[in-house]
Amino acid sequence: MHPEKWIKTDKTGLYCRALDAYIDPMHPVKRAIITHGHADHARPGHSEVYATPQTLGIMRIRYGDDFCEKPIPMEYGQTRSIHKAQLHMVPAGHILGSAQAVIDYKDYRLILAGDYKRHPDPSCPPFEVTPCDVFVTEATFGLPVFRHPPINQQIQKLLDSMALFENRCHLVGAYALGKCQRVILALRALGYNKPIYLHGALLRLCEFYQENGVELGELIPVSELDNPKVLAGELVIAPPSALNDRWSRKLPEVMTAMASGWMQIRARSKQRRAELPLIISDHCDWSELIQTIKEVNPRELWVTHGREQALVHQAQKMGYKAKALSLVGYEEDED
């Protein structure tokens, strides 16, 4: 049966009638499928939650042990029958634990890709191409102006600045889940072996990555330092909200960097007051979106949050049947 008959969207999010479940719902529901742990996708208060063990772990860290009544772990590739349909999870390459939800019902397969990317990321298994009838893609960076450069090039920019301004404390704004760990991994890969200092909000998730076998090197919480002046010439990572906050004023001679896909747009960097914009994204850029559509080669493409209009136009030009699915509530800035 065509998924149009068993998928609908409403104010709570995307509802699958065949599973009798919402995918990444906005409000507490009876049964939720969660694609990954970012706060706008994974919310507390559901009864049953189907997600990868890592995503469940992240939700537990963020919301406590009672984040839901019944967590049901879904290892990648493990199939479960739920209500009238089958569900299994496939890696999405977005962050640790991120998954595409693959739903099979009455001879049709729909994949909800959630957030995903194609750039290499050593902190999680890569996106897996899975054939399907309907592919539901995000379009966060769904405009041809978005071309994400290789992460090493951007991290090198940061290291160059640290060499040039050797007494300035370089403060990097990065989201606590995914981006922060990826920045650390790239720094280590380029040979930066000094301790990296962290804002308190990033600690628990970095530990979680380390528990899951992602080696991040020596990390020191800024709060453990007696005198923040020792941070001259050092590297500090903080959530973006702390960049222009009182917290960062105690740091010596700060050079503010921001790691986000949005940094490619000048005005966005200015709005963030980032002096050193680092274009690092955990989403697909325009060419990766197109590459993915070609490789998955679905019979039909549905486009959710982001710049749907452009991607729908492009897919139609490529000969695909495509439409926009309007979903409310996902935060544009979560990258």
Add this chain to the structure above:
Amino acid sequence: MEAFAELVDKLYFTSSNLAKSALIKQYLSQTPDPDRGWAIAAIAGTLSFDFFKRKLIKDLITERVDPVLFDLSYDYVGEMSETVSHLWQAQADDPPGMKVLPSLAEVVNTFANGKRAENRNYLITLLNSMSAPQRWALLKLGTRGLRIGVSARFLKKTLAEYAQDCGSDISIEDVERIWHGVAPPYKALLAYLEGKAEAPDVSESVTFQPLMLSHPLSDDELQSIRASDFQAEWKFDGIRVQLVVTSAGKALFSRTGDDISHSFPDIIDELETQHIYGVFDGELVALNPRVTDAHEIKGVLEAKNDNQTHYEIASFNQLQQRLNKKKPGNKLISNYPCGLILYDVLSLEGKDLRENTLVERSKALANWFKTQPYHFIHLSRPLDFTDTHSLISLREEATQLEQGYIEGLMLKRKDAVYVSGRPKGKWFKWKRDPRLIDAVMMYAQRGHGKRSSFYSDYTFGCWQDGKLLPVGKAYSGFTDDELKQLDRWVRQNTIGRFGPVKEVEKALVLEVAFDSVHPSNRHKSGVAMRFPRIHRIRWDKPANEADHLTTLQAMI
């Protein structure tokens, strides 16, 4: 070209003024002439020609990119040069790219001397050979749209600092004085700054002298205004101009130093150095003939004239018919006569008066005025006031004036010398109360530049026969926090889309302030407001209680 692109890119992202001037000074010391002079011109906005038109950029990019995707990208990025610099892609039949980018001076000269078709190919070749930030710098440079948070004033300050670093005793005032008499690539200026040459002589050239500007008056400052120290004048509702007449020529400059003489031959062509010789500061206004026995305009001394024609100041709207006309016809000139109201003098008959006090300058101006024969030149006269109360009632008088040719009051320190720029505590402007209406937001559009991706431009409407009719558009007056709230409201209350324009629920009342309202046949509502801005957001007020169009019409 690489060094220039790197400089503007760094300046764009640097927020501290200290760091910005350090970057500029470093560039000046490391870059040879004439490159560095062209860079100064690009940043100060003194390049005299476009390398290419925006239209050419648009044409080139639409040849290369799907138009729908281009429009969506442009709408999102909010800025043409940046959109193009990201979207640009080489095409198979393009001329071959360059291995090494040319110098800035070579780029300037090639575009300046090239024919249109050559320039087109040169532009393509450059864009193909550049990185995205370099493309952005070139496109901004070539269309003279470089906005990187460095004002001309700041640049001059930095040039003076650079001179001091080189051991020269040169102040920003020294730079201001010669600035408009020198031209890119500023070899003589830079040599002077570095102590390698005398100051360039600009005394007889017809050049603009940067104006003295005022600060808005705060409530606290009002209390400190004493009649013994301050002179009060009307703030006229025209455009600020500087009239320069010397033996070398004559010109009328706008407040930004643009030569607008060509638009006002009825004024400029009449002037002769035997009657007028100097640099004058004043207001350009539109005039209407008035009946002789009508009372004269308070605060203005009219020129003597033989044919007994008297004038009154007309609306700004009327003046607008005369602005930006390259070659005004005789009919336009006679239908919309214009004149000057002078209020200050920087030099008179070869004597520099800028170091004299306001009182002395005003006296010199008034004495000269008695001898001048031009019927279109008037003199602003100080208004009588004794204390704060009489100032308040003068301002109230301006607010109540039907014709609205007075924008408010100017309060100037009697002992202030004439200083270019905006010195503190010398000149104050005190605008009359704005007019207000309550209108309903109808459409919203994304902003540009700093506000790119925020919905910051709002079309609002008033009621007529139970329907809303758009009456204007505003994109200022709110704080950054209010902008975020408005942006969120727009996103959550969108009911339709027309390209980049979002139609919203007709539910949010905006209290709109504006200076005046005029009849207009360009708008369906038949009215046009001058400088509308958001005064308050009336989250509390139901839309059906917003104003009717008739309220606005009654204010004309």
